[in-house]
Amino acid sequence: MNVAIIVFDKFTDVDLWLMWDLLNRVRLENWQVRILGDKDSHVSATGISISMHGKIEEANRADAVLFVSGQGTREKMRDENWLKRFNLNPEKQFIGSICSGSLILAALGLLKGKTATTYPTSKIALEGFGVEVVEKPIVVNGNVATAGGCLALQYLCGWTIENLVGQDWRELVLKSVQPVGEGLFFKDVENLIKLYATPTKAKTV
């Protein structure tokens, strides 16, 4: 199982890293998460430079492809040379976005005639693609999901994990990041030890 996270310059920091951290809590031998871009490294909205694991074309072979958000989406949604490097298949792949990442899904034609959600500051731009924007944390249409509001990454990653490796992993991963006393409890310690027993398969960058 391969999950591709698509990054570009001026991405929203937490949208990448909450996604990355949650997805890497799945500790299965055949599970791999890779951060992909069109350069060797990309710089976040706050100026953090991060090396990529590979190029965006890899996404065309992934089981799931998730797009981050940020100011950079405004440029990428109009960048025909960048967009045409993707050849995603919503019949075979799970495809999702957080916040303004939905603008890229729309530009790729994946939201045609569908409802979707996005960050409030991207609503008008998404409607410009003819998409009906609804005020929900996650909107799923077939194998395509859009999520809005950074912490809705819990829903988007949960959806991805459940579809690829089942509901038990979804529940264990999401529980592991909840506030203590509000979804995560000291009695959960045995399950957490089980969760962290297998080293992450993440590749060093």
Added chain:
Amino acid sequence: MNVAIIVFDKFTDVDLWLMWDLLNRVRLENWQVRILGDKDSHVSATGISISMHGKIEEANRADAVLFVSGQGTREKMRDENWLKRFNLNPEKQFIGSICSGSLILAALGLLKGKTATTYPTSKIALEGFGVEVVEKPIVVNGNVATAGGCLALQYLCGWTIENLVGQDWRELVLKSVQPVGEGLFFKDVENLIKLYATPTKAKTV
């Protein structure tokens, strides 16, 4: 206002980045957040290498000092040479931790005779320092706060922001990351535009 985030090898990715992203949503001219370590760069639990803004001694002059979590805390809580580089003052500084970062606060003598919270897998180790561990997302004693469970970073960063720049910034920052339809709404767009109008003061690393 300077906020220092203390990092070490094998830190939990989301604990740094959710903290960093939330704190950088405060867009005031005199607000700065810096990531500090004892090397030029540190590697996360999943193998992500990140450059530091400066060395840990800077924390001794910061208005707030926040410790991240991760496997690395087990080594650092016993590293006398590292611990003695800190000269923190809970009378003058706000000092906090997320998850197992509480082990470092305890090792620094900041939790003596106090209650605290931590991640479930760190409860026994924290009790080993004579700390009474309670099952709450955040425990505040004077200027020292401990938070448990990654998403309790909302409480820890909210506490930090409120103490340094007031309740309005706390509310605006925390609202900006909530799931759409569950705390963040399309009608909030004007406030979000105001929030993002000022460029972040984050320094490129």
